[in-house]
Amino acid sequence: MSIIETLMSVPDAVDGGRVAIERLDYQTAWGLSRAIVLHTDGKAYAVGFEFHDDIVELDDADNPTKASFYQIKTDKTKNWSLNRIAARKKEKGVLQPSFAWRMFDNANRFGGAVHRLVFVSNMPCPSLGSDYKDFAFSSAPELDVEKFIKAMQTEDGSFKREHVALFHFSYSPFNLGSFDKALLGEVADFIQSETGLEHVNPKAFALMLVDQCNKRSKKLSDLSSFDALKSSKFVTRADMDKWLGELKAKNENRVHWTEVAAWFSNIHEAQAIKAHFIQYENERRSRLGVASLKFQAEVKKLVAPHMETGQTLTEMLNAALPEVRNISHQWSVEASVNDDYLRAIMLYEYCHVG
Template sequence: MSLTEKFKYISPRENAGSMASNRFDFQKNWAICKLIELTNSGVDFLLAFEYHEDIIVLDSVNNPTKIDFYQIKTKDKGTYSLSNILTKKKLKKGDGGSILGKLYQNKLNFDSETKSLNIVSNNRFSIKSIKENRLVICCKELDDKEKLEIEENLKAELSIQWLHEFLDVIFLHNSELTIEHHNEITKDKLNKLIESLYHTDVKYNPSLAYRTIFDEVNRRNNIERKINNFEELIHFKSISKDDFDRMLKIVVSEPDKLKLAKNRLFDRLDNAGVSIPLRRKLSEAWKDVQIEYLSLNNDFFNQCVNSINKVIDNNIDELYGAVWENLDKLYVLLLQQKEIQNQKIYTEYFLKMVILKELYNEE
């Protein structure tokens, strides 16, 4: 059975744990840094979110044969010991799995396809036999006592027959990201990647580039639909090498077009004498609108844009009033569209800003 076929029959484990917003953002920033690392390496890849593990990386989007599994852990203070990752979590009804036990279950599900099992932490791992500070520790480097501790705990937890080569695929990572500054560190890494791939004098907005890619990662990470096959995993929960390359090209080239479109639209509003409060609300909404126009494969946003253009096309001959009068009229008509009525994502002024952009066909 191929790896892609296995995804149809092996369901991801339930993940009911909660995490503070900053911890989730740390994980998403780590994923962006991983995308940067993979891009710099030149290899093909497919990085998927919250599927069998926090992050998984497959070696191909077309015919994958190997997977790297990553479990991301954060804590404010202290270090992670072997005991921390081998102790089973206490639940209201019995014991849950240990950190390493849950991670190792992936090896049991995808034996020949597992390339590595990785625990990533913002703090270092305190391993007695490893004296120096290391960013990466392979468990085969541990001393015999520590190896035996891992063996005995995983044998008991998972009821498996142990092989010493199992340790060859288990890695402990001390991330360069910190809880306090993961946004800034990731933004810096992204800027360096863009400058290395394109001309050093390329004009782009670093903050907009970072926010656009972070929002795309956030959107794919947070999709909670059931994934039934590999094709759905690619479309809804993953970023491929080609996807990331397109994202980078968009954040370098498209913002100038959007800035020009914004300037033209607000010149039109100013010339029409739009009120200052309305102008400020629309200007604030534009910050989110431009992110959506820069996003890849945002099906719902594209549906909304299609609905807006349908309303405009059906009523174009009735738009005789001032800019804001036409805007209000189109907005009322848009609210009659079923997909708009049922959505709770986009605000009134977000939708009005999109209406303006589509109405005046600003590219």
């Protein structure tokens, strides 16, 4: 059975990929960061969110052959050890599965398609090392490895010594208290390296990426095809290229104030609009969602007929004002009550190409 057939047919583990609310944002940030690393390295990839584990990584978006599973656990102060990862806790007197067994369960279900089982944390595992990188469990002191094997075999009789080679520990550089800032820095570098754009506020793009990842964290509802699965649960290289392309187009097709200022009959009319024009441009560049694109297209459609009447610029904008005011609430409260701001919006969208 191919990995695609397995992904489509193997039931998701009970609570597979579900996380405590305090780890959700960290998990999303880490998964997005992983996608950025793979994209920057030029690799084919598909990074899935909360599907069979916290994060699953396929080696190709169209014809995958291998999958790596990442279980993400954060801690405020306590370091990790192989023993702690394999430990079982009791809840109401009943032994619960260990973190290690939950990882190994993916090997049981996906067999030879499993490339790596990775435990990710903001805290280190000192017996493996203190550098921000991945460590093989097999590189731990021999006594620690033997105890790990014994604990796993006690919990699951199918566990063999050779299975240890699948297990890895990833010490994440994302600090629990500031991972959002670290991610923002990664996104800023990513934008510059992939698009060449400078002086771009990365926050809006980062928020859009996080929103896309969060959407994919929702419970899967459609397994009718592999394309449907990818669309609902994975971020792929094609997705990222599309979003980067949209960002680049939005910034390259800017309408510059200096190009339109001369169209006004007098300086007073221009000055009344200028600050709002610049404000709208900044807001527009920070909104990358479907609703914003729809609003922009509707404004242009409403304004265009009025801009071909041969009147002065202000007269033409004023003629379109009532129609645009009816949809202005879709953008902001300020747009619905400030006519100069609305005129700035209309002028920008009429001139915008793209």
